[in-house]
Amino acid sequence: MEVFRFSKNVWGQEMLLGMSWDLLWVPVAAALACIAAHQLFRLTSRRS
Amino acid sequence: MSGSAADDIRHKWPDRSFHWTMAVLVVVLLGTAFLPVLGLRFDWVPIHWISGVLLTAAIVFHLYRAFLVHGIRPMLPTGHDLRVALGRAPEDGAVKYDLNQKLYHWAVAATILVLAVTGCVMLAKIDTPLWRRDPSILSDRDWGVVYVCHGAASLLLIFFFILHVYFAFLPEHRRLLAAMVLGRETWRRGA
Numbered sequence: 001m002e003v004f005r006f007s008k009n010v011w012g013q014e015m016l017l018g019m020s021w022d023l024l025w026v027p028v029a030a031a032l033a034c035i036a037a038h039q040l041f042r043l044t045s046r047r048s
Numbered sequence: 049m050s051g052s053a054a055d056d057i058r059h060k061w062p063d064r065s066f067h068w069t070m071a072v073l074v075v076v077l078l079g080t081a082f083l084p085v086l087g088l089r090f091d092w093v094p095i096h097w098i099s100g101v102l103l104t105a106a107i108v109f110h111l112y113r114a115f116l117v118h119g120i121r122p123m124l125p126t127g128h129d130l131r132v133a134l135g136r137a138p139e140d141g142a143v144k145y146d147l148n149q150k151l152y153h154w155a156v157a158a159t160i161l162v163l164a165v166t167g168c169v170m171l172a173k174i175d176t177p178l179w180r181r182d183p184s185i186l187s188d189r190d191w192g193v194v195y196v197c198h199g200a201a202s203l204l205l206i207f208f209f210i211l212h213v214y215f216a217f218l219p220e221h222r223r224l225l226a227a228m229v230l231g232r233e234t235w236r237r238g239a
Binding site: 026028 | 082085189193196198199200204207211214
């Protein structure tokens with residue numbers, strides 16, 4: 001999985017284009033993981 | 049003894065207006081940024097840059113309110129906030145924001161500021177009725193850095209946005225949601 005996107009300019013030099021959009025799922029997955037962790041924390045603190 | 053109706057207002061209408069304006073603009077900006085990436089083809093650039101300019105204006109308005117009307121002290125984390133968060137001090141009912149809210153605010157503020165600043169620089173790459181494009185203001189390498197910062201901040205904003213919606217709808221936070229809609233911390237009139 002690439003972190004950055006690159007392209008070549010007219011002289012064949014590599015140019016940085018920006019973030020790779022392959023990473024689009026990362027913030028969604030991270031947020032869902034935080035939500036799951038928070039729900040778990042709520043559940044366990046309610047029982048104790 | 050109950051206070052006046054004005055005393056019950058947690059967020060005044062200019063601050064609520066800013067919040068919901070920002071919310072709508074962030075949804076439009078994220079949609080116009082990422083729906084084309086996901087394969088939905090449409091002319092997203094005009095909607096994106098106009099929304100970005102409007103969001104920047106809204107941020108300037110918020111900075112005016114924050115620095116000249118409210119002051120930023122209520123939003124600064126304190127040692128007492130940390131002790132409350134760790135359960136080593138009792139909650140202070142007079143404190144408007146807890147540590148999590150303050151940290152979330154500063155994280156989103158930094159993310160949005162990076163987006164606004166890099167977005168304003170990127171306006172030099174498009175023709176609009178107000179100015180002609182001039183990409184020569186930066187080298188290719190520097191444009192790459194600007195795009196990386198804008199992209200990384202936008203990914204971070206997706207993360208914060210999802211968490212914000214989740215926490216806003218938790219039962220224990222519904223009074224905060226009511227305050228952001230109506231000003232007062234209840235959905236019931238006169239409660």
